[in-house]
Amino acid sequence: MSDQTPLSDHAPPGPELWASVDALWEWLDNSRPIDGPDGVLLRILKLNEEVGEVAEAVIGATGQNPRKGVTHTWDDVQSELCDVAVTALVALRTLTPDAREVFARHLERVTRRSRTPS
Template sequence: MRYPRTTAGQLGVGWLAGHRPTGRPARVLELGEEYGEAAEVITGALGANPLKGNSHRWQDVEKELKELSDVIVTAVLALATSSPDPEKALADRV
């Protein structure tokens, strides 16, 4: 499937330049935060943390899984700003 040349990464790079002066490594670390938000809710719904028990409901999981789009966008932005050839890097993996 082909996508238009204006990608989420290209759109986001300009925004990040003006709003996130923390640099490329922070963009990669941001992936952990975004993923962690989704993982925390799933762990809570499963009751998998013995210290917290069932801290979330499955309705919370359904709502929080929308955060996965944040993971995707953050990954695209990190790749677009950290790789000399992001399109090739992605194509090599997909």
């Protein structure tokens, strides 16, 4: 894996994250060729494409395809994972204007559940 600046040196995601998500959502909404329920479904299906790109990058970073060899780096994998996260947040914003609150509540539940012994 690559060396990165420690997370503590970065500001935590906050309002600027959601401002970016809103801007991306608006840009995509204004330029999508298909509106209505089909457009929403296509926005959500975009996640599958992005997850596939993560898989491709992992296979490329580990050289698992002997015909191609090493074609990607772990930085590529990180970038593709970020694309998945952004795509998921934009898809959530497509479903609700309250995406920030919905995500915060869900993250709180998942975090709480992870701290509860099984």
